[in-house]
Amino acid sequence: MKTIDKKTVEKVAHLARLKLDDKELELYSGQLASILLYISKLNEIDTANVIPTSHALATLKNVFRKDCLKRSLTPDEALENAPSKEGDFFKVPQIIEGK
């Protein structure tokens, strides 16, 4: 198991839009590395014939909802807690292009 390095933590932090300074990067790299090491113990188990578990409630399946309308929020209700709004819209910093 490859341990996590500072560069990986930096990248993940960027993807999660977290700003970490050098000291924090150092701290979290160490902590995350030890967490991953601990978790990697699971790799010792032979799971070749085990169906992957995608959900904790292994016995529960096929939970559907009927295609029936429910009351939505009004624009006023929806925007009530928005930090910034304009008319019926949420207002956000300008987005240029690309995701």
Next chain:
Amino acid sequence: MRYETVIGLEVHLQLATKTKAFCGCSTKFGQRPNSQVCPVCLGFPGSLPSLNEEAFRFAIKVALALNCRIQAIVKFDRKNYYYPDLPKNFQISQYDMPLSYNGFVDIAVDGANKRIRVKRVHMEEDAGKLMHPEGEDYSLVDYNRGGMPLLEIVTEPDMSSPREAYDYLTKLKAILEYLKVSDCDMEKGSLRCDANVSIRPEGETKLGTKVELKNMNSFKGVRNALEYEVKRQDSVLEDGGKLVQETRLWDADKGITTSMRTKEEAEDYRYFPEPDLVPFVVEKEEIERIRKTLPELPEAKAARFKAAFGLSDYDAGVLTSQVDLADYFEECVKLYPNAKTVANWLMGDVMATVNEKNIDMSELALAPAAFTGLLKMIDSKAISGKMAKEVLAEAIETRIAPEEIVQKKGLSQISDAGAIESVVQGVLKKEAKTVSDYKSGKKAAFAFLVGQVMKETKGKANPAVVNEILKKSLGE
């Protein structure tokens, strides 16, 4: 060097359910911004998604119609990225266990069948809509579209020309329309298409550098964008340059593609299973039950049209290319048995008008009974074919029944021999000089006499009857 083109397409289809994929908000188009939102689709803490049964059924229908295999265990995953059109900061999608995979769509290429493999069809939710007010330093978000049920239909890179891509899209759209699972309206964005295109030296098996094309809002746009892009890539390589893997946007007005700002790092969506949704297991019996509800699809319908009505490959293909057109044709044939005549008129004047007005067959204000009534009037010689074309155009324009137009305008063709006879006699008397010219061998004079009769009757005389009576009167 000669290059060959490799194209793969990715289509997003909005499913026409009443409510969103994971909550009970309405999917209606064009409503007041942020009026179709709730704690679930706004991603409020503590809210939980729950899958729309109808959306899932629609998805399986599409998968089956595209000859896909259905996954034994269907699970959902979170695709993580930060963008304000996504209130949860992740999109519920499917990663390693998509709803279905390994399907195909057949298209005709130079008269032969070509199989375009469908790699996967998976379900996901749509994102909200961003607006960028001119000259301002902020953007506005409307989440009405956020959480709408989408299907992503991905092909293998099996198309080798923009034309094939266009034909695949046309065929795919026809199938989707037959299934009635989406309104397939590109203008409203319920059907969207992105394309991957690369070129490689002929005979090479490795794929070239792939460019992703976005922002095409019609099938013609897709074809034009691909044509432009193939030429661009060709000239870059011919000039000894190197292609970069990138996303390019189609500019329909300028007819060019431009590079989207390149990202510093590769996309990293950190997919992981969506813990708020349990897995879905589709039993074989359920799949078979849904399969039985599939309608007759374009290929099957075309084959039946050929067998039952003696239509050509081409006619059957055109008439079944849209479900509304096919249904209309069948309605007409019930009322008027000459299928070939119906086909010719539908594919000619009717389709021309529909295309010109940019409407759907379903919006055509001309009931099959009214349309076939017009055809019957031609048969009974009440009107000429030429008049019928005019009446048809007017009927579609004014929504007045063809019979009524003919009556009101006094358009009825004069086929009554007695009535024509008397006009002919009048003309012969008036044009005694022409008559003697004709009799002394000037054959061209005959056409002049026909013209005079037509003029007298304001063009309403049946030309065949006029010809016959004139010949008789002139002693032929």
